[in-house]
Amino acid sequence: MWIDSHCHLDAPEFDADRAEVIARARAAGVGLLVIPSVTPATFATAREPQQCNGVYALGIHPLYVDAMPMDAVAQLADALQRWHDDPRLVAVGEIGMDGFVPQWQDPGHRAARKHLRRPAGAGPGMACP
Ligand SMILES: [Zn+2]
Numbered sequence: 001m002w003i004d005s006h007c008h009l010d011a012p013e014f015d016a017d018r019a020e021v022i023a024r025a026r027a028a029g030v031g032l033l034v035i036p037s038v039t040p041a042t043f044a045t046a047r048e049p050q051q052c053n054g055v056y057a058l059g060i061h062p063l064y065v066d067a068m069p070m071d072a073v074a075q076l077a078d079a080l081q082r083w084h085d086d087p088r089l090v091a092v093g094e095i096g097m098d099g100f101v102p103q104w105q106d107p108g109h110r111a112a113r114k115h116l117r118r119p120a121g122a123g124p125g126m127a128c129p
Pocket of ligand 1: 006094
């Protein structure tokens with residue numbers, strides 16, 4: 001079985017053909033999809049039933065922080081608590097821990113990431129890389 005460990009099927013770009021994309025992936029032998037959300041706006045889409053051959057993660061990616069509502073981290077913490085017992089919720093992410101953007105290494109971004117890591121303590125079985 002193939003596993004797509006990082007597919008953004010929660011993105012609005014897939015609204016028109018998400019089911020077809022999933023069907024093509026399954027036909028190609030992909031048995032599991034890991035859908036990491038990047039903004040609170042896509043949390044619900046990441047866990048939609050039609051993606052039930054997928055598991056999901058909830059997170060806020062640093063690339064989108066400037067466009068986030070002020071309560072985005074609170075929304076993340078709330079969603080992690082609300083869906084904590086959902087067996088398809090497998091991780092916190094994505095939250096940009098890879099640090100591939102050089103400016104994320106400055107102290108301000110490190111402090112922001114520290115805040116984003118805090119919701120990871122919402123329950124056992126969730127961990128930030
Ligand atoms: Zn990603």
